[in-house]
Amino acid sequence: MPELRASALVDAPVAAVAGALLDTSLIAGFGVRVPGPLLCLGDELVGPFGVRLVVTRADLSGVSAAGDFLELHTDLVVTGAGTMVIDRVSWKAVGGVVGRFADVTVGRGMALRVLQKRSALLAARCAELVSARVVVGAAIVRDGRMLAQQRSFPADTAGKWELPGGRVEAGEKPSDALVRECLEELGVSVLVGEQVGPDVPLKRDLVLRIFAAELAGGEPEALEHNAVRWFTAGELPAVDWLPADRVLVPALQELLT
Numbered sequence: 001m002p003e004l005r006a007s008a009l010v011d012a013p014v015a016a017v018a019g020a021l022l023d024t025s026l027i028a029g030f031g032v033r034v035p036g037p038l039l040c041l042g043d044e045l046v047g048p049f050g051v052r053l054v055v056t057r058a059d060l061s062g063v064s065a066a067g068d069f070l071e072l073h074t075d076l077v078v079t080g081a082g083t084m085v086i087d088r089v090s091w092k093a094v095g096g097v098v099g100r101f102a103d104v105t106v107g108r109g110m111a112l113r114v115l116q117k118r119s120a121l122l123a124a125r126c127a128e129l130v131s132a133r134v135v136v137g138a139a140i141v142r143d144g145r146m147l148a149q150q151r152s153f154p155a156d157t158a159g160k161w162e163l164p165g166g167r168v169e170a171g172e173k174p175s176d177a178l179v180r181e182c183l184e185e186l187g188v189s190v191l192v193g194e195q196v197g198p199d200v201p202l203k204r205d206l207v208l209r210i211f212a213a214e215l216a217g218g219e220p221e222a223l224e225h226n227a228v229r230w231f232t233a234g235e236l237p238a239v240d241w242l243p244a245d246r247v248l249v250p251a252l253q254e255l256l257t
Contacts, residue, residue, distance in 0.1 A: 006119070150228075
């Protein structure tokens with residue numbers, strides 16, 4: 001398969017760059033139909049001329065989508081100067097002289113223009129996410145299971161599941177906000193660890209940031225939600241998550257396993 005590569009250095013942490021790649025507005029402008037505002041593992045993307053791709057990777061390492069005739073891969077590499085974004089596009093070429101001519105003059109030229117435009121959009125979105133307000137969430141793990149809570153309001157999200165957490169107040173550290181939110185929502189103290197997965201865009205100036213956590217005291221109760229429940233790694237994909245939490249399922253499964 002012919003392949004085209006392009007790379008660019010983005011002055012942003014890898015979590016912000018990986019989060020920006022999840023924002024479907026970066027590809028919707030190229031005539032690609034997407035199922036929602038965030039890319040999620042297993043999503044089907046429909047491009048020009050009916051080309052269909054399925055998302056096969058969406059995590060801190062980058063994003064991949066593959067179909068019968070086209071594959072797209074974006075790999076992220078952390079460097080001392082920022083995050084290196086490496087794009088790879090490969091496609092099935094049509095045989096014969098005409099096919100080779102179309103491949104060189106049309107296919108490669110079009111792919112290069114798309115990558116250049118997408119690179120500029122990505123850098124701009126990363127800049128927004130780096131300075132965005134933060135909602136924190138806790139991936140609380142105990143005995144190989146992860147805690148989630150079921151929303152009771154508002155009406156359009158009632159019954160769906162999410163990780164515990166909430167907004168970081170002005171002047172508050174994300175870890176302190178997470179400790180406060182878990183005490184308010186679950187009645188428990190937690191020890192906050194490292195970030196899990198990418199920053200997930202919620203709005204233009206708001207991101208969801210998840211941290212690994214352990215119980216430091218108490219038994220979780222549904223103080224502000226319908227219910228709380230512990231899930232195994234195998235159960236996570238079938239949970240009726242809020243969209244932003246669903247994006248993080250691969251990272252949460254990796255944390256558990």
